[in-house]
Structures are given as C-alpha cells and as structure tokens.
Amino acid sequence: MSGNLLKLAGSETGMAPRVDRRRAPETAARILDSAETLFARRGFYGVSLRDIAAEAGVPLALSHYHFGSKENLFSAIIDRRAGEHADSIAAALAGAMLVEGSRGMRRAAIIRALISPIAERFVHGGPGWKNYIRLLAFVANHPQEEDYVSPFKRHYDSLIQSFVKALAAIHPEIAPLDVQWGFFFYQAAITHILVESGMLERQSGGALGSGDFAAMVERIVPFFSAGFLGLGAVD
Amino acid sequence: MSGNLLKLAGSETGMAPRVDRRRAPETAARILDSAETLFARRGFYGVSLRDIAAEAGVPLALSHYHFGSKENLFSAIIDRRAGEHADSIAAALAGAMLVEGSRGMRRAAIIRALISPIAERFVHGGPGWKNYIRLLAFVANHPQEEDYVSPFKRHYDSLIQSFVKALAAIHPEIAPLDVQWGFFFYQAAITHILVESGMLERQSGGALGSGDFAAMVERIVPFFSAGFLGLGAVD
C-alpha cells in the first residue's frame, strides 16, 4: 500500500519537488486508477476507501470530495472507459460483418471481433486498461442484482445483443435461443480468463497462464467457432 | 455495510425467530446453511457474521463458538460437502471412461460427466446443495490468491486434472496444452452459469435462464464437445 510514488510532474519548470497541490483532475484520476486496481483484485466489498486513498497517496477525504460516495466512485471508473471500449468493440463487429467467405469464416470473424479489441487493450493498453478490463470481468461474474453492477449493464448490454444478432443472422439453421446459449458460453470463457483467477496457471502446473494472451486468442476463436457446429451450425 | 440489503430474520423487532435451544449440532448446521446462502449471493466480504446470525436466527456469538472465525466458517461450508461432491463427479468420470464408440461419443461422455452430477444436485439436491454449488462457482470466479479460496483448491484441483488427462488420452492428435485450454473454457462456462449472475436472463430478454438446467445441459455438452474440433480433434 505504498502510495508515495507520486508523479514527477513539473515538466514546464523542472522545479516541482512534490506534487502540485492544486490539480484536481490529476488527483481524481489517481484515485480512479488506484480504485480500479484494487476493485479488480478484491471486489467492491473487499476494498475500503481507506485502502484506495492509501494506494493513491491522498487523504481519505479527497475520495469523498471528488466522487461523493464509494458507489459513485465505482461508477466513475466504469464511465471513464466504457464508452471508448464499447465503441472499439462495436467497430470490430462492424468490420467482421463485412467479411466474405464461408459461413464458418464469417462466424469466426464475429467471434474474433469481441476478444480481439479486448485482448489488444489488455496487453498493450497499459496498466490502466488492464485493470479496467479485469474489473469488467470481475463484475460480469457477480450476481447482477448488486447495485454497483448497473453501470456495467448500461454500457455493454446492447453491444452483446448485437453480437448475438449478428451470429443469428448468418445461422438461420440454428434456433436463435441456441445461438444465445453459445454466445453466453463464449462470454463466460472470456470473463473467466480475464479475471485472472490464477486457476489456469495452477491447474496446468504453470504451463498455461491467462497472461498468455496471444496463445489464448488463437485457441478461443477456433474453439468457440467450432462449438456452434455442436448446436447444428452448417458451415 | 451489508445490513441494509439483508433485512432478514426479524431484525426489526429484536425478537429473533429462534428455534429450539440446546441443540448444538442443529445450531451449527443452521449457521452453515445461512452462511452458505449468503456467501453464495454476495461473496466473502459482502456478508457479515451478523447477517449470517440474523438469517440463522441465532445470537452472533454462536458463530464464533462453533467455528472460531469467519474464515473457518467459510472453510467449514466447503468441507461439509466437498468430499461427497467430488466423489460423485469422480464416479461419473470413471463411468464415462468405460463408454465405447467413436472418439466424439467418448469425448461427449467425459464432458457430460462433469456437468451432469453438478446439475443433478443443483436441481434436485435441495436448497443446501443449490447454494453450495453456487458458492463453488462464486469462488472459482475469484482471484485465487484470496485466503478463503484454499479449501476449494484442496478439494477440487486434482479432480479437474483427471478430466484433462482423460480427454488428452483419447485425443493424442491434440497438443495436451490445447486440451487444457479447451477444458478451461468449459469450466468457465459452467461456473459462469452456476453463479446465476442473472446476465443470461437479462440479455435474452427473459427467454433463457440459468435455472433452465435441463436445457442448458443439452446445449453445453454438444457445444463444448464440438469445440474440440476447432483445436484439431479428429472424430
């Protein structure tokens, strides 16, 4: 919980020994970053505002000043990134729907369109995006009646529906509800991997890790694409 | 922090609906039952011992008398059922490994051997088993470095490994690590469904529910069996 690795700002003057005290946006962002990290690791109830303030290196009262309450802070974390994130996934889906070829190739393209932008940000987006995505997965694996889940629903539900519709459109031979099941299985695998529970590492004796993202994407896309064959997909 | 959502068991009047006194084994079991229910719904940190005592209709001090600490209580929940549960799954796997037929039929039998005993208890085992299984899923979806996860590892890790070995044995044409990936995807789907997050109901507009277990099993087995075709399985 060391929170004193404060940013070495002062790029203009080169003379800022400590952090500037009147930079609200930056402070708020630091609180968001710390909260993102900790919530992703231990969940909403497993983290106190004191933990977050300590991690951010700010006094406790500032989290209330900037965000009002613990629940609002949680919402703010989601709201900060969800728009851009959902847009990038929607763009990938739009691209996938233009793919020509066999039904199987088009199906695989749609499946890839979900995991690909997520994996990209998870691996190359920096620690902030990594924590955010881990937090998303954490929330997805929680009972949805919890109050703090609602920003998640707000931002991502319709996006998921558009994937199901896209798959159903190219698979009239499968009952739409079966497509929904299959896509649900796929989401489950993604969120389970992203929460980085450490189970995979342990069960494989260290041979596999959820950090192994390039390898994971190249397994998950063909695996889940083929899964639809079990529901009656005709390639 | 959790009390306001959990107004259960006469917290208003102060007249707890206590049952018979002087029946220790039953009291301990009641505490276990209540804890099982609540932990499955809100996780380890989201439930207080007060919530549990109120739900069980016993004074707070009894949970300490019988179990010592919150973490021990959590362990006791797992320990109460894990042995029997793991044995029934192991027996189903042993049965599946005797199945004759095509590679695909044998693979499907192994896959079914995991979900079938779980679904059976989830649906027909009574509320205790239902809550226990939901709790298992909850734990599986949490970062495994949490202390309270260790009883889960202790009871189930080797069982999961035996499934991977069984699948790898009938699929020499797939790299063993790829088999591990595929089975991991399958576990992910199971735990995601079992945690009953309500996401499936919402996303399908109520058409699908994780309570729909008979339907689910008949989708999940063919879907994940076919998934291995995407990893190079030859039927």
Place this chain on the structure above:
DNA sequence: GTCTATAATGGGATAGAC
C-alpha cells in the same frame, strides 16, 4: 451450548481550517 454485553478495530462520510 446459549446468550447478553462489550471490547477493539475499521468502515463510510463530514466539518471546517487552510
């Protein structure tokens, strides 16, 4: 074994000086 009372700590939130 059960139960009341309380200790000791940590929780979210706020007041008010600067």
Place this chain on the structure above:
DNA sequence: GTCTATCCCATTATAGAC
C-alpha cells in the same frame, strides 16, 4: 482543492453469566 480531525455506526471477536 487539500487535509486533519472526528462523528457515528458496523465489524470481528471475546468475557462471563446462565
């Protein structure tokens, strides 16, 4: 905007009467 000090309540855990 920042920060110290504090309020008030919930939390885990224990002491000791019955």
